[in-house]
Every structure is written in C-alpha cells, then in structure tokens.
Amino acid sequence: MREVVAIDGPSGAGKSTVARAVARALGWTYVDTGAMYRAVGLKADRLGVPLDDDPALEELCRHTRIEFRRDEAGEPRVFLDGEDVTQAIREHRVSDLASRVSARRPVREAMGRYQRRLGEEAPSVLEGRDIGTVIFPDARVKVFLTASPEERARRRTEELERRGQPLPYEEVLRDILARDANDSSRAHAPLRPASDAVVLDTTGLGPGEVVARIVALVRGAGPSADPMPPGRDAVTRRPG
Ligand code: DC
Numbered sequence: 083m084r085e086v087v088a089i090d091g092p093s094g095a096g097k098s099t100v101a102r103a104v105a106r107a108l109g110w111t112y113v114d115t116g117a118m119y120r121a122v123g124l125k126a127d128r129l130g131v132p133l134d135d136d137p138a139l140e141e142l143c144r145h146t147r148i149e150f151r152r153d154e155a156g157e158p159r160v161f162l163d164g165e166d167v168t169q170a171i172r173e174h175r176v177s178d179l180a181s182r183v184s185a186r187r188p189v190r191e192a193m194g195r196y197q198r199r200l201g202e203e204a205p206s207v208l209e210g211r212d213i214g215t216v217i218f219p220d221a222r223v224k225v226f227l228t229a230s231p232e233e234r235a236r237r238r239t240e241e242l243e244r245r246g247q248p249l250p251y252e253e254v255l256r257d258i259l260a261r262d263a264n265d266s267s268r269a270h271a272p273l274r275p276a277s278d279a280v281v282l283d284t285t286g287l288g289p290g291e292v293v294a295r296i297v298a299l300v301r302g303a304g305p306s307a308d309p310m311p312p313g314r315d316a317v318t319r320r321p322g
Contacts, residue, residue: 094234
C-alpha cells in the first residue's frame, strides 16, 4: 500500500487546513495539487493562451516548473518558474482560471505525472479532487471531505475578508455552486469520492476533530495494524 493520504473534496470543505495539519502530525510531505492547477491557469492567462487550447496548454505545461518550498517559518510556498506565486494564485479570479484549465486532459496528465512523482519520493499527504480515484488508487488512507455549500461559502467569505479581498457572501456561494458543477461534470477525472474513501462531513466540525480522525485512520491502516494488535481501536481502521 502506498504511503499516501489522499484528501479529496470540493472547495471550502476545509481540505487545506486539515491536510497541512495531518502532514505535520505524521511528519509527511504536504502537496497542494490545487495550487498546481492555479499556477497553470495563472501562467496561461498571463501568456494569453486560450484556456481550451489543448496543444498550447500541453506545450505550456512542458515548459513550466512548479515547486513547493518552505519559508523560514516553515510555511509552504509555491513557485512558478522560480517566481513566488503563493499570494497571486489565491486571488479570486485565479479560482476560475484553475477550474477551467483543470478540465483539460493535457493539463491533468502533466500535473498527474508530477503528483505521482512527489508521492513516490516521500510519504505524502496530497489534497485535491482525484487523488484517491485517479492519482493514487492504492493510497493508504482516502478521505473525502465535504460540507454544505452554505458552510463552505461562509468559510470562503471569511477567508477572503481576512486577505483583504472581501466579496459578498451571495456571490461567493454562487461561484462555489458553479465550480462544484464544473468540477463534478467534467469528462476527465470528475469530482467524486473513491468507493473506498471515508466520507467526512465537516459542517459544524472543528479542524482539530477532523485531523484527529484522519491521523487515527492512518495509524490504524498501517501494515502493523494487520492483523490488528491487541488494544488498538477497531473504529479507527479503514473499512474494506
Ligand atoms: O483546491 P483548489 O480550489 O485550489 O483547486 C483549484 C481548482 O483546481 C478547482 O477548480 C479544482 C481543480 N483541481 C482539480 O481539478 N484537481 C485537483 N487534484 C486539484 C484541484
């Protein structure tokens, strides 16, 4: 079984906060796959590459370097061709660019190859939309995080406010519903839980509870848990 925790789900379900904390708790590498699609969307937009031009996007991906590094405080930072784009890729308009390029097959193939390489290099926690279904179907633990659209819109509105880019709640909710529809209905790797994923609804749950649940799943799903040693809590084992 692959030393990978796959954390998938729609935007605003709390994936980033949870995935980072799980990686920290386990001492594993954290990989934000959404940041890759955001970086590609940003670059395509800057270069004026049409977001549905597959040959041009394939070429663009071939000449794009996306790196994850940590700053002095240990916070993850994203670099696009050597430029720190950690802030730029979080702008509201980049969410739409990312959603559009992420529907294109050559982009998914290039990013998928990169994600597999990272996950094979070191034990990793990958957050995204298709990690458990497509990228690492053999992940040690698969979690699908959800929350009601209203709760996700509320969290996202607060986050934008904190960043000094406030938007009305109604507009954020509308965008979330549109992106959900886009991400779930696309032909390539649509958003859906893997059949063996643990589905966690985080509506009304604090991140601490969710992180503890996932860490327990990982510790319960290791080779040492099979056969289960005495005293281990069976509830923490992954079903199936
Ligand atoms: O998680 P996020 O909001 O940063 O993701 C940005 C976009 O990329 C979003 O529209 C979904 C898409 N995405 C994807 O298709 N596959 C992934 N593994 C991660 C993100």
